[in-house]
Amino acid sequence: MASIYTCNECGTNLNLHTSNLFPPDFYFEAGNKNSLSFASIDSSKFRFVKEDKIKPFFETINYWGIQRKRTKLICNSCGHLVGYVYDDGPPMMTGTGQFGFGPSQAIPRAPRYRFKNKALRISSET
Secondary structure, three states: OOEEEEEOOOOOEOOOOHHHEOOOOOOOOOOOOOEEEEOOOOHHHEEEEEEEEEEEEEEEOOEEEEEEEEEEEEEOOOOOEEEEEEOOOOEOOOOOOHHHOOOOOOOOEOOEEEEEHHHEEEEEOO
């Protein structure tokens, strides 16, 4: 049984697949509070708006800073903000990193598509 994820504002099917959903206890540097995170999405259902703010932010103890660069996910149908793209997904490499210390911030990371629970309506498909 799969779930159907729709925009809470207009009811448009966002074509998000549970096979791309990260487990709820998966660790991310930017946190995962009150949200669902996907490894990939159907980009035809969203507009991507770059956001670059010079303002202190604190997501978690390990994820904070002065300048926040992220991308907003906007529903194509109604223009409602449904989530953000973060760059703290799994490392895009296998094996050990430089000097055998494992992945580090210098290693490119896969994007993570984080949706606010209040922005999605979830229904079961039979």
